[in-house]
Amino acid sequence: xxxxxxxxxxxxxxxxxxxxxxxxxxxxxxxxxxxxxxxxxxxxxxxxxxxxxxxxxxxxxxxxxxxxxxxxxxxxxxxxxxxxxxxxxxxxxxxxxxxxxxxxxxxxxxxxxxxxxxxxxxxxxxxxxxxxxxxxxxxxxxxxxxxxxxxxxxxxxxxxxxxxxxxxxxxxxxxxxxxxxxxxxxxxxxxxxxxxxxxxxxxxxxxxxxxxxxxxxxxxxxxxxx
Amino acid sequence: xxxxxxxxxxxxxxxxxxxxxxxxxxxxxxxxxxxxxxxxxxxxxxxxxxxxxxxxxxxxxxxxxxxxxxxxxxxxxxxxxxxxxxxxxxxxxxxxxxxxxxxxxxxxxxxxxxxxxxxxxxxxxxxxxxxxxxxxxxxxxxxxxxxxxxxxxxxxxxxxxxxxxxxxxxxxxxxxxxxxxxxxxxxxxxxxxxxxxxxxxxxxxxxxxxxxxxxxxxxxxxxxxxxxxxxxxxxxxxxxxxxxxxxxxxxxxxxxxxxxxxxxxxxxxxxxxxxxxxxxxxxxxxxxxxxxxxxxxxxxxxxxxxxxxxxxxxxxx
Numbered sequence: 001x002x003x004x005x006x007x008x009x010x011x012x013x014x015x016x017x018x019x020x021x022x023x024x025x026x027x028x029x030x031x032x033x034x035x036x037x038x039x040x041x042x043x044x045x046x047x048x049x050x051x052x053x054x055x056x057x058x059x060x061x062x063x064x065x066x067x068x069x070x071x072x073x074x075x076x077x078x079x080x081x082x083x084x085x086x087x088x089x090x091x092x093x094x095x096x097x098x099x100x101x102x103x104x105x106x107x108x109x110x111x112x113x114x115x116x117x118x119x120x121x122x123x124x125x126x127x128x129x130x131x132x133x134x135x136x137x138x139x140x141x142x143x144x145x146x147x148x149x150x151x152x153x154x155x156x157x158x159x160x161x162x163x164x165x166x167x168x169x170x171x172x173x174x175x176x177x178x179x180x181x182x183x184x185x186x187x188x189x190x191x192x193x194x195x196x197x198x199x200x201x202x203x204x205x206x207x208x209x210x211x212x213x214x215x216x217x218x219x220x221x222x223x224x225x226x
Numbered sequence: 227x228x229x230x231x232x233x234x235x236x237x238x239x240x241x242x243x244x245x246x247x248x249x250x251x252x253x254x255x256x257x258x259x260x261x262x263x264x265x266x267x268x269x270x271x272x273x274x275x276x277x278x279x280x281x282x283x284x285x286x287x288x289x290x291x292x293x294x295x296x297x298x299x300x301x302x303x304x305x306x307x308x309x310x311x312x313x314x315x316x317x318x319x320x321x322x323x324x325x326x327x328x329x330x331x332x333x334x335x336x337x338x339x340x341x342x343x344x345x346x347x348x349x350x351x352x353x354x355x356x357x358x359x360x361x362x363x364x365x366x367x368x369x370x371x372x373x374x375x376x377x378x379x380x381x382x383x384x385x386x387x388x389x390x391x392x393x394x395x396x397x398x399x400x401x402x403x404x405x406x407x408x409x410x411x412x413x414x415x416x417x418x419x420x421x422x423x424x425x426x427x428x429x430x431x432x433x434x435x436x437x438x439x440x441x442x443x444x445x446x447x448x449x450x451x452x453x454x455x456x457x458x459x460x461x462x463x464x465x466x467x468x469x470x471x472x473x474x475x476x477x478x479x480x481x482x483x484x485x486x487x488x489x490x491x492x493x494x495x496x497x498x499x500x501x502x503x504x505x506x507x508x509x510x511x512x513x514x515x516x517x518x519x520x521x522x523x524x525x526x527x528x529x530x531x532x533x534x535x536x537x538x539x540x541x542x543x
Contacts, residue, residue: 079435086428089315090421090460096316186432193439 007037015110018158022166025103025159026095038105043070045109045116052123053197056137061196068194076187077108084179092175093164103163110155114148137198153180300324303337311341311424314417318464321417322471325406331413338416343381345423350380352430352437356446356507359437368514375516376506381423383503387496388419395488403480404473414468422461429453444531447507451528458496462489497524 010030014021024030046069054065085100095103122144129137157176164171191197301320303310314321324334354376358369396411406414433453437446466485473479500506501524505515 079431082431083428086315086425090425090464094316097312182432186435189436189439 003033004037007034008041010034011038011041011109014106014159015113015155018110018155019162021106021159022162022164025106025163026099026166032098035102035105038109039074042105042109042112043074045112045119046070046073048119049115049122050197052119052126053141055123056126056129056134056198065197068197072190072194073108073111073187076183076190077104079186079190080183083182087175087178087182091178092160092171093167093169095163095167099163103160106159107152107156110159111148111152114151115145118144118148134198141198298323300327300329301334303334307340307344310337311345311420314338314341314420315424318467322468325410325413325417325468326472326475328407328410331409335409335413335416338413338420341420342384342416342423345420345427346381346384347377348427349423349430349433350377350506352434353380353450353506354508355434356437356443359434360441360443360446364508364514372508372514379503379506383496383499384419384423387492387499388415390495390499391415391488391491394491398484398487399469399480403484404469404476404478406469406472410472414465414472417468418461418465421464422457425460426453426457429457442535443507444534447531448528448535450507454496454500458492462492500524501527 007030010024011034014024024034047066050069051062051066053069054062081100081104084104085097088095088100122141125140126137160176161171298319301313301317301324303313321334324330351373354373355369357364357372364372392412392415395415396408399406399411433446433449436449440446465488469480469485501522504518508514
């Protein structure tokens with residue numbers, strides 16, 4: 001229990017003061033168990049937000065979204081990990097595998113914390129919404145994801161720079177931008193694949209809709225239909 | 227004209243303060259290499275990183291003089307495929323030292339060759355599996371055969387392109403540039419190819435994911451082109467870095483326009499080779515073939531795919 005609270009305080013300190021989190025990221029401050037702690041903490045925060053998303057349709061869909069949300073982010077991270085590792089060797093600070101894992105987990109946990117903080121807001125709107133407010137809720141979720149993403153971007157950028165400075169290795173801004181783009185690209189596709197998240201009332205709920213097309217094509221189609 | 231070694235301006239220096247290898251705070255490194263006065267010409271012994279310029283590094287402390295960097299040892303690749311690929315990614319400086327001293331290049335070239343081969347096979351397998359993953363009208367054994375065939379084609383693509391482009395690069399380097407020996411040029415280009423292959427193979431998970439979850443062949447084809455281009459740019463940048471740094475040390479800088487020519491050379495030979503060796507993925511609706519009859523060209527095909535992706539009709543689910 002004591003380790004957990006110690007890890008929690010280290011973690012929160014890293015998120016609030018990312019410019020000082022250099023030693024944490026390169027691994028001199030906390031051992032391997034810290035990675036598991038961040039992983040589980042992120043999963044819990046995402047699950048909480050997923051619950052608030054899915055409760056619109058029914059309690060069962062709430063549970064399903066609750067389970068799917070951590071998978072969305074962590075699977076996207078898994079798909080992106082190897083390209084980001086090589087990009088880090090080529091373009092950024094040449095962190096080792098463990099350090100890259102730690103860095104990416106810290107980044108994900110920043111997003112999880114930001115998103116989880118909007119959980120009560122989302123819960124409130126979901127529970128007090130009528131059936132016809134489905135589209136409003138979708139827009140609200142997109143906005144929340146955007147805000148959480150922006151907030152976590154600040155943390156992530158500073159944490160990257162702190163890690164690079166700690167190791168006295170150069171870091172090019174292109175690295176952070178490329179990271180963001182790749183992760184966004186894979187993440188949006190993953191969120192499309194794992195839909196539905198909210199669940200339109202009146203449509204029978206399925207765990208996954210049939211895999212068809214991609215996020216980008218759907219967006220293009222929507223714009224086309226305008 | 228190109229014989230002069232112009233003293234590079236401070237901002238042209240590759241300001242990478244890379245330490246030896248990953249790990250905790252390493253040996254004290256002079257933050258003062260970026261100081262106002264340009265350091266003396268080639269004895270800097272700096273390590274290239276794959277990009278061209280660093281834009282972030284800790285500034286020099288006012289009271290400390292810039293300390294000398296510890297000497298960089300020669301490259302020593304560990305045994306094992308993944309370990310040596312990791313070594314390649316993390317220690318370009320050591321490889322540079324080996325190139326500079328012209329020592330042990332046969333061993334290194336062999337290792338780099340194996341890395342290129344292995345990584346290209348990995349990406350080729352995932353590329354060929356697109357048919358299998360996306361579901362098309364081919365028979366199962368044809369889909370599996372596609373995986374094997376593309377897994378053979380991608381390394382052949384890389385190595386043939388390397389072989390073709392090696393000669394003009396060697397000769398132009400010898401006449402107009404840094405005059406490296408043939409062994410050194412081969413090793414340099416193998417290193418660049420190994421970096422290209424490794425970067426390409428790193429995108430395999432992304433391609434696998436998109437092939438599994440999207441249905442349009444043209445979209446995946448464009449992704450492949452994008453990733454090949456990205457990997458090619460990274461590899462070529464590393465080649466240019468090596469040649470540039472070795473040129474500085476030997477006081478014979480290679481002119482910039484030569485790099486540009488090499489880029490064009492690689493691009494044209496590479497894309498034409500890829501077109502000649504198609505199909506890599508196998509568009510749906512076409513029957514299974516190891517090689518398609520010669521028609522059209524690469525750029526036409528890419529533009530057509532781009533058009534198809536952008537004009538997707540709404541009723542297509």
